[in-house]
Amino acid sequence: MACTTHSMFEKSITRRDALKTIGGMFATGLMVQSFPNVLFAKEKQPNIIFILSDDHRWDILSCLGHPFIQTPYMDRLAKEGVLFENAFVTTSLCSPSRASFITGQYAHTHGVKNNITPWNNSNVTFMELLKGAGYDTAFIGKWHMPGHLPELRGVDQFITFTVQAGQGRYFDCPLIVDGKEIPSQKPYITEELTDYALKFISQKRQKPFCLYLSHKAVHHQFRPPPELAGIYSNVPLNIPKEADSWITWTKGSVWYGLLGPMESFFRRYCETIVSLDQQIGRVLDKLDELGIADNTIVVYAGDNGYFWGEHHLVDKRWPYEESMRIPFIVRYPDFIRNPGRKAEQMVLNIDLAPTLLSLADVPVPKSMEGRSIKPILKDSNAPWRKAWLYEYFKDFPYQVPELNAVRTSRYKYIEYKGRKPADLFDIVKDARETHNLMNTPEGKQVLPELKKMLDQLKKGDQL
Amino acid sequence: MKGQNIHLERPSFVQRVIVPAAIVLAIMIISLLVYWNSWRIDSVGAHRIVANIAAVVLFVSIGFGSLLVYPMAYFRGANAGERIFASLITPIIWLIKESIRVSVFYTFAETLYYGLNPLYLAVFIGPFGLMGICELVCRSIIKKRSDTSIRVITPLPVAAIFAALVALYVFLIWGGGVHWFYIYMEGYKALFI
Numbered sequence: 001m002a003c004t005t006h007s008m009f010e011k012s013i014t015r016r017d018a019l020k021t022i023g024g025m026f027a028t029g030l031m032v033q034s035f036p037n038v039l040f041a042k043e044k045q046p047n048i049i050f051i052l053s054d055d056h057r058w059d060i061l062s063c064l065g066h067p068f069i070q071t072p073y074m075d076r077l078a079k080e081g082v083l084f085e086n087a088f089v090t091t092s093l094c095s096p097s098r099a100s101f102i103t104g105q106y107a108h109t110h111g112v113k114n115n116i117t118p119w120n121n122s123n124v125t126f127m128e129l130l131k132g133a134g135y136d137t138a139f140i141g142k143w144h145m146p147g148h149l150p151e152l153r154g155v156d157q158f159i160t161f162t163v164q165a166g167q168g169r170y171f172d173c174p175l176i177v178d179g180k181e182i183p184s185q186k187p188y189i190t191e192e193l194t195d196y197a198l199k200f201i202s203q204k205r206q207k208p209f210c211l212y213l214s215h216k217a218v219h220h221q222f223r224p225p226p227e228l229a230g231i232y233s234n235v236p237l238n239i240p241k242e243a244d245s246w247i248t249w250t251k252g253s254v255w256y257g258l259l260g261p262m263e264s265f266f267r268r269y270c271e272t273i274v275s276l277d278q279q280i281g282r283v284l285d286k287l288d289e290l291g292i293a294d295n296t297i298v299v300y301a302g303d304n305g306y307f308w309g310e311h312h313l314v315d316k317r318w319p320y321e322e323s324m325r326i327p328f329i330v331r332y333p334d335f336i337r338n339p340g341r342k343a344e345q346m347v348l349n350i351d352l353a354p355t356l357l358s359l360a361d362v363p364v365p366k367s368m369e370g371r372s373i374k375p376i377l378k379d380s381n382a383p384w385r386k387a388w389l390y391e392y393f394k395d396f397p398y399q400v401p402e403l404n405a406v407r408t409s410r411y412k413y414i415e416y417k418g419r420k421p422a423d424l425f426d427i428v429k430d431a432r433e434t435h436n437l438m439n440t441p442e443g444k445q446v447l448p449e450l451k452k453m454l455d456q457l458k459k460g461d462q463l
Numbered sequence: 464m465k466g467q468n469i470h471l472e473r474p475s476f477v478q479r480v481i482v483p484a485a486i487v488l489a490i491m492i493i494s495l496l497v498y499w500n501s502w503r504i505d506s507v508g509a510h511r512i513v514a515n516i517a518a519v520v521l522f523v524s525i526g527f528g529s530l531l532v533y534p535m536a537y538f539r540g541a542n543a544g545e546r547i548f549a550s551l552i553t554p555i556i557w558l559i560k561e562s563i564r565v566s567v568f569y570t571f572a573e574t575l576y577y578g579l580n581p582l583y584l585a586v587f588i589g590p591f592g593l594m595g596i597c598e599l600v601c602r603s604i605i606k607k608r609s610d611t612s613i614r615v616i617t618p619l620p621v622a623a624i625f626a627a628l629v630a631l632y633v634f635l636i637w638g639g640g641v642h643w644f645y646i647y648m649e650g651y652k653a654l655f656i
Contacts, residue, residue, distance in 0.1 A: 116648075117656060165645060186520075242502045244514035249522065250498075252565065254582055257640070393570070396651055398579055401568050419567050 018428045029310040045360050046332065047296040048210040049132070049201070049283065052354065054094060054102060054142060055316065056302035058087065060273060067236045069113065073281035073340070077080065077300055077307040081331030082377055083342045088407065089349045091391055092304040092323040093147045094219075094315040096139055097349055101301070102126060102212070102351030104368030107391060114395035118147025124365065126353035128154030130210045133362045138200045141214030149435035159196050161189075161216075168216040170223035170272075170375050188218045188225045198286050208360070215284070217276040220257055224271035232267045239263065240432075243309025252399035256315045266308050294333040297359055299352065300324040310432065317400040319390050319414050320433050324407075335359065336377050342449060343376050345384035346409065369460070374375065389457035390414075406454040413450040473540045480545045483535035485551040487528035491553050494521040528553045529590040533597040550594050554586050578649060581634035588634075592627020595620035645653050 053298040059067050062081070063075035089097045091107045099105075099112035102125045107113045111120045127137045131154030138157040143149065144166035152158055161168040173189045174181055186192035191294030197213045224231075239262070248265065250257035258265050264292050279293040280300065307321045316323040328347060333339070350370030357364045358372035375382035390405040405414040412433070414423040424437040424447060453463055473479070498517035504510040527574050529550035536546040558578070566574045579582075598620040606613050 100590035116652060164641065241507070241510075244501070244511060246498070246514065246516070250517070254562075255644075300575060396569065396655070397565075397580060397648075399568050400564055 017408070019351055026325070045134070045208040046334065047208050047292060048100075048135075048356055048360065049197075049287075049296060049298045050210075050212050050356070051280060051283070051300045052098070052141075052212070052214045053217060053273075053300070053302045053308045053327075055269075055304060056218050056273060056327055057305045057308075057322060058302070060270065061446035065344070067238060068139040068232060069273060071273065071277040073277045073284060074300060076284060077280070077298060077329045077331045078340070080333065080339045081275060081298070081329055081336055082339070082380075084330070084347045085342050086230050086344055086346045086409075087301070087326050087328030087348070087415075088324045088346060088388070088390070089304050089326055090389065091105055091319070091393070092319070093304055093392070093395060096243075097303045098143075098214070099123070099145060100305070100349045101352050104364075104370045104388065106350060106369055107393065109367075112145055113393035114146075116146050116395065117393075119145040119150050121151045121297060124355050124367065125152065125154065126365060127152065127210060127212060129357055129362055129365070130154070130360060134207050135207040135360070136203070136205055136207050137212075138197075138209070139212045140196045140200065140218050141212075142166070142450070143214070144168075155423060157200060159193075167219065170216065170221065172323060173216075188275075189277045190215055194282050194286040199281060201283070201286055202290065210356075213326055215276060215279075216250060218269055218272040220265075222265055222272050224268060224275050228271045229268075230271070232270050233319075235267075237263055237266060239266070240309045242312050245318070247309060247312050248314055251312065252397070252443050253314050255399075258314055262314060263308060265314075269306075269308075277454070283397050297330065297332040297335075297356065299331075299356070300327065300329045301349070302328075302350065303349075313400075317392060317395070317398060319392065319403060319405045319407075319412070321431070330355075330373070330377060332359065332377065338380075343380055345373075345376050345382070345386075345409070346388060347373050347376070348388055371462070383463060387457065389452045389454070400451070404458060406450055406457055408450070408453070409415070411446055411450055413447070413454060414452065464517055476545075478543040479539035480549045483532045483539065483541075484549040487524050487553045487596065488556060491524040491528065491557065492519060494518075494524060508610050525554055525557050526589060529593045531596060533594050534601055536578065537601045539598070547591075547594060550590050551587075554590055558583055558586060564579065573651075573655060576654060577649075579647070581647060585596070585631055585634045588630040589627055591623045592631075595623035595627070599622075 035174070053231050058168040058427065059072050060069055062069055062071045063078045075108045090100055091097055093114060095115045096107035096112050098121060099110045100107060102374070103110045103123050104126065111117060111121050126247070131137050137155050139152060140157070140159045143160045149162065150158065155177060159175055161170055161173050161175050163173060167267060168189060170189055171187050172184045174183050175192070175254035184192055186195060192212065193215060197211055200211055201209070238358070243262065245263060247264050248256065284293070284298070287296050304327070305325050306315045306316055307322050310322045311318065311320055326349070329340070330336070348370055350368070351373050352370065353414065354364040354368050354370050355374060358374045364372060370386065376384065387406050387408045390407055392400060392403050394402045401420050402417040403414055405412060410426060410428050412425045412427055415424065421439055425433040426437060426442070427433070456463060494517045498514060498521055501510050501514040501517060528622060532550045532553070534547050536549045541549060562574055562578055563579055569577060599615060602613055602615045605611065606615060634640065637643060
């Protein structure tokens with residue numbers, strides 16, 4: 001048969017011709033297959049809107065069954081996208097967490113370890129990489145990282161504020177618009193930042209855009225706009241058993257600036273979340289109006305959680321669930337085929353940057369320590385990390401020890417620097433983390449493996 | 464200043480200094496223990512009531528205890544130095560307790576610097592203003608009772624009141640306490656970063 005076949009072709013083409021022909025066909029096939037991607041790649045790049053809030057705790061959303069708050073627009077995002085029920089920050093503190101979101105790196109790598117250590121301008125942000133891939137980019141809102149305002153490479157428009165050490169003010173906050181200070185145009189900061197965001201979104205352009213909308217809300221001093229002030233003044237709060245009105249004064253909590261009954265601050269906090277939700281609604285409406293909602297990724301996240309009395313604490317920082325968990329919702333109608341679902345995988349703030357880059361078909365640098373959650377957006381059963389590293393660095397005068405922790409889907413092991421003994425919790429059996437398993441038979445059984453994991457994670461291994 | 468003159472026999476040091484100071488100190492310690500254990504009460508309503516009362520008593524004993532200690536010491540014949548010493552015992556013990564607590568988180572040098580924080584300074588300086596007020600009130604009482612020619616208003620207590628008011632404004636009221644806090648933090652950065 002072989003000879004016959006050979007004789008059939010030998011007169012018409014040579015072996016070299018045959019190889020050339022086959023190679024050519026193969027190459028042509030590949031070209032044909034990839035031709036549309038090459039041609040339309042730029043057009044297919046999605047717009048990106050990342051909305052970051054401040055201190056919005058993961059469970060204060062109406063779609064998660066909160067007893068009184070109403071957040072219809074965040075709920076809408078969840079209904080039309082994926083709500084990550086187990087989303088965390090790797091450091092529960094504004095500046096380190098914000099730097100982790102924008103760099104995809106842990107605090108020990110990007111260097112913003114607390115609210116004192118400055119931002120390093122050599123840090124690479126996902127916005128810089130998106131700009132390199134042809135995006136129009138804008139950073140609007142709270143930067144709040146120590147040091148001077150950054151030289152943000154790859155950001156076309158940079159609108160921020162520096163008053164109150166970068167925390168900004170809820171009312172009449174002067175803004176720095178591309179380097180020039182201008183007085184506030186709108187009395188309430190969340191509305192004013194949203195105005196700038198809508199203006200950026202509405203610009204006529206040929207390129208895709210990336211908007212980083214970083215709100216002051218809902219950080220202390222929890223000031224809602226006048227029309228929302230008091231809407232929750234009479235609702236029952238169900239604060240934790242161990243809490244009372246005075247915990248804002250005890251255990252060094254006085255530094256958090258909440259001098260007054262905790263309950264009144266919590267009510268204002270919820271009212272401020274409602275205001276933020278309304279402004280998110282304006283962004284979603286604008287996307288609908290412009291007809292670009294389907295090809296626009298909208299991510300909503302908080303920069304860390306918040307204690308409202310749990311563990312007799314207010315504020316964040318500690319590696320307990322209320323502090324380290326965040327709301328994290330992704331909507332991308334053109335990509336997410338079964339929206340409205342909840343994902344159980346443990347995703348992190350450092351996952352944002354690689355996720356946005358991969359969704360935009362931009363290579364993810366190896367220096368990024370997070371993982372793209374693109375597989376989870378496609379498939380809720382996608383395999384995922386088993387454990388991750390939480391870290392907190394000293395932040396004088398706040399009274400939380402420096403620490404490292406490993407969090408798995410079941411356990412959390414925390415090693416403190418200094419004299420505080422280690423903690424070990426079974427998150428599944430003891431969700432409120434009130435029973436330290438150290439020195440118990442169960443604790444002794446699981447401790448070696450958790451210690452090993454923690455060591456591996458500290459070395460940079462992925463688990 | 465001449466309160467001791469009304470007593471024929473001067474009480475002992477324990478009676479004129481330690482007893483007034485110990486009363487407020489005991490109130491502070493008891494209210495502290497009650498507050499931190501109030502969550503053990505099963506009834507939420509009862510827990511809140513007990514916690515609220517204990518917390519108020521606790522903070523009043525620390526911040527305003529000198530309003531009780533100083534007059535007691537005054538009318539028991541303590542001299543000015545003893546009255547000041549007695550009045551400062553409770554706030555100083557509370558500050559030491561807090562410093563020991565925060566030493567878990569900080570180095571020794573940082574713990575010392577923490578001791579200069581605006582709240583601590585207010586807790587330390589505030590009683591001087593209260594002592595100044597008490598001094599004026601005690602003198603006026605003595606004057607009324609004994610019909611002596613004692614001068615009620617003199618520069619020292621007035622200066623103490625004024626200094627305490629200035630300190631409270633700068634440390635806690637100016638910009639809602641934020642401005643001085645940032646100055647304090649700049650000092651920390653200069654020393655430790």
